[in-house]
Amino acid sequence: MPELPEVETIRSQLEKLIVGKKITKVDVGLPRMVKLSLDKFRKIVVGAKIESIGRRAKILIFGLSNGWSMLIHLKLSGRLIFRKKGEILKDEDAKWNHLIYYFQDGSRLFHNDLRQFGYVKLIETDKLADFFKKEKLGPEPLKKYFTFEDFSAILKRKPKAKIKQFLMDQQNISGIGNIYSDEILFFAGVHPLRKISELKPKETKKTFQGIKKILTEALKLQGSSVDLYLNALGKEGEYVPRLKVYGREGEKCKKCGGAIQRLKIGGRSAHYCPSCQKVLN
């Protein structure tokens, strides 16, 4: 699932691959994914040159040469895969290529999405700041300016929230999803159901360190190919062997040897080690 490390991997790859290229054509196989009229979408996108590839939270931002920005969210199963002229995707994947961007040099970018929850929308570049302000997204956790003091202040706003849900809420901190929230809490030794107001100072500190450490390491290994994720080159990420709890229900804890457990929190699954992450300390 594309969370911050996966989306950022795609961003940095696309930056090298398509910045400077002009879009000459776009195929839209699934109009539902385009959050504006197709006519308008085509009119704005076709003929534009890509000037930059940015990211905010889990959203990719293609800066176009005509004053517009294209926002792409991959949601659960989206992929953005680049292919040089003449190269195609595997046949079995082709039926999920809902949008295809053609560039002047014959290369293409495939927006592939099995579950079809992803979207693309257009925002005028000078209104981007307003747009993100309205979304109320929390800070980017890997930026140097996101400090322990910031984290503590944000925690204080939601004293009653459960820490697992807090970490996944994009309005608190942006970019963390189900996989990395589980991994961060295992690192911190904090049970996913712990209430924020009841966290000890040491646990708060360790959770903050976990955010920085886990996301940085996952990014270094180009993310986790749980399920369907592939990067912009169509390759899997390499972080899965490093996952300590996510997707490991019933398997041995890598720290204490006990069995990893799973429970539901707000409709989501949380994976944790019941002896390394206690409910009460």
Place this chain on the structure above:
DNA sequence: TTTCCTGTTAGTGT
């Protein structure tokens, strides 16, 4: 065969 479950988030309901 059918039902359940998985991921993210916008939207609705309490």
Place this chain on the structure above:
DNA sequence: AACACTAACAGGAA
């Protein structure tokens, strides 16, 4: 306001 729940979807597992 702040929280909880669900729909949107396809496909793999039970």
